[in-house]
Amino acid sequence: xxxYLIPFFFIIERExxxxxxxxxxxxxxxxxxxxxxxxxxxxxxxxxGIAIQPPYTTYITYDLYIMPGLVGMVCLFNGMSSSLAMVxxxxxxxxxxxxxxxxxxxWILIFKLVGASMVSVIQVYLFLLIAIIAGVPLxxxxxxxxxxxxxxxAYSLALIGLILxxxxxxxxxxxxxxxxxxxxxxxxxxxxxxxxxxxxxxxVLFWISSFNPFTYLVELVRFGLHGQSFSLVxxxxxxxxxxxxxxxxxxxxxxx
Numbered sequence: 001x002x003x004y005l006i007p008f009f010f011i012i013e014r015e016x017x018x019x020x021x022x023x024x025x026x027x028x029x030x031x032x033x034x035x036x037x038x039x040x041x042x043x044x045x046x047x048x049g050i051a052i053q054p055p056y057t058t059y060i061t062y063d064l065y066i067m068p069g070l071v072g073m074v075c076l077f078n079g080m081s082s083s084l085a086m087v088x089x090x091x092x093x094x095x096x097x098x099x100x101x102x103x104x105x106x107w108i109l110i111f112k113l114v115g116a117s118m119v120s121v122i123q124v125y126l127f128l129l130i131a132i133i134a135g136v137p138l139x140x141x142x143x144x145x146x147x148x149x150x151x152x153x154a155y156s157l158a159l160i161g162l163i164l165x166x167x168x169x170x171x172x173x174x175x176x177x178x179x180x181x182x183x184x185x186x187x188x189x190x191x192x193x194x195x196x197x198x199x200x201x202x203x204v205l206f207w208i209s210s211f212n213p214f215t216y217l218v219e220l221v222r223f224g225l226h227g228q229s230f231s232l233v234x235x236x237x238x239x240x241x242x243x244x245x246x247x248x249x250x251x252x253x254x255x256x
Contacts (some may be wrong), residue, residue, distance in 0.1 A: 008111050015115030018085065029123045032132065033070035037131060041066045044245025049102040063136055067128075068222035072214060074127055075120045075154040076182055082116035083161030097141060109248045120154035120195045121147070142225045149224030152237050159244060160213075189215040 034054065041063040125143070132138050164181065188205065189212050190198075200204035209215055220233050 002180060004202065005025075007108065007129070008114075011108065011111040012115045012118065015082075015112065015119055019119045025081065026123065030127055032077065033073050033127055034130060035132075036070055036073070036166055037063060037136070038134060064138075066192065067131060067138065067196075067226060068218050069135060069186070069189070070131075071124050071150060071219045071221050072153060072157075072179060072189075072191060073186060074124050075150070075157045075217075076185060076214070078120040078123060079116065079154065079157035079159075079161040080164075080182060082112075082119070082158055083165040084163045086162065087110070104245070109162065110245050113155055113162060113245070113248075116158040117151055117154040121151055124150050124154070135221055138225065145227045145229055146224035147229075149220045149229045149234065152234065152241065153221055156217055156237055156241055159241060159248070162248065163244075185212060185214040188212050189218055189248070191215075191218050240241070 032088060128143060130136060160181075186192075188209050190209065191214070195206060195209055195215070198209055216233055217237065220229075220231075220237060222227065223233075
């Protein structure tokens with residue numbers, strides 16, 4: 001067990017040290033969703049209400065509905081940023097040095113994913129705290145119960161980013177792929193509008209959104225914020241992360 005704990009804490013400490021040293025990373029992580037909340041959602045708050053649907057038991061305002069999508073946005077951007085850092089480390093040779101540690105490559109990558117997920121969780125809760133101050137009706141118990149859902153979401157998106165990074169040979173290529181992943185994932189999901197509203201406007205977009213993994217991660221956070229973190233979606237997301245993580249050592253190549 002000690003042979004795993006020491007590299008685990010070392011890698012986690014390295015992820016947090018990088019996060020603390022990059023102050024603009026935290027700033028951009030908070031400004032982006034806050035812009036959507038304070039500008040976009042505020043404009044629709046008085047004109048667009050959301051009908052009663054699970055997990056809500058009454059009509060809600062648009063700013064409350066959009067919160068899980070903005071949480072997903074924070075996790076999505078941080079997951080892609082951490083993966084971008086892996087591409088940089090691979091170009092600089094740091095990943096090759098890390099992979100020489102007397103530990104299976106799979107565990108090194110899993111530890112890095114856990115570290116990136118923990119950073120995402122911190123950013124998410126800072127954003128949620130600011131949202132509460134701004135008047136979004138979130139409860140303390142809801143924030144606590146949502147922790148498993150938020151962590152699974154952060155880990156899943158960091159894992160997807162790592163898989164993308166494994167096929168990129170340069171920072172320029174990965175930066176371009178990010179634009180083709182982040183924005184379609186966010187807009188073609190239930191982050192901004194319920195799926196039934198999307199279906200009313202476009203059947204094609206509805207089916208695309210229905211098969212978008214980001215949709216289910218957003219709904220996972222949505223139910224988590226309302227005290228329903230553990231569901232079939234939680235189990236499926238957890239199993240998918242475990243299965244893919246088991247093969248992550250073969251997917252990622254430090255010398256690709």
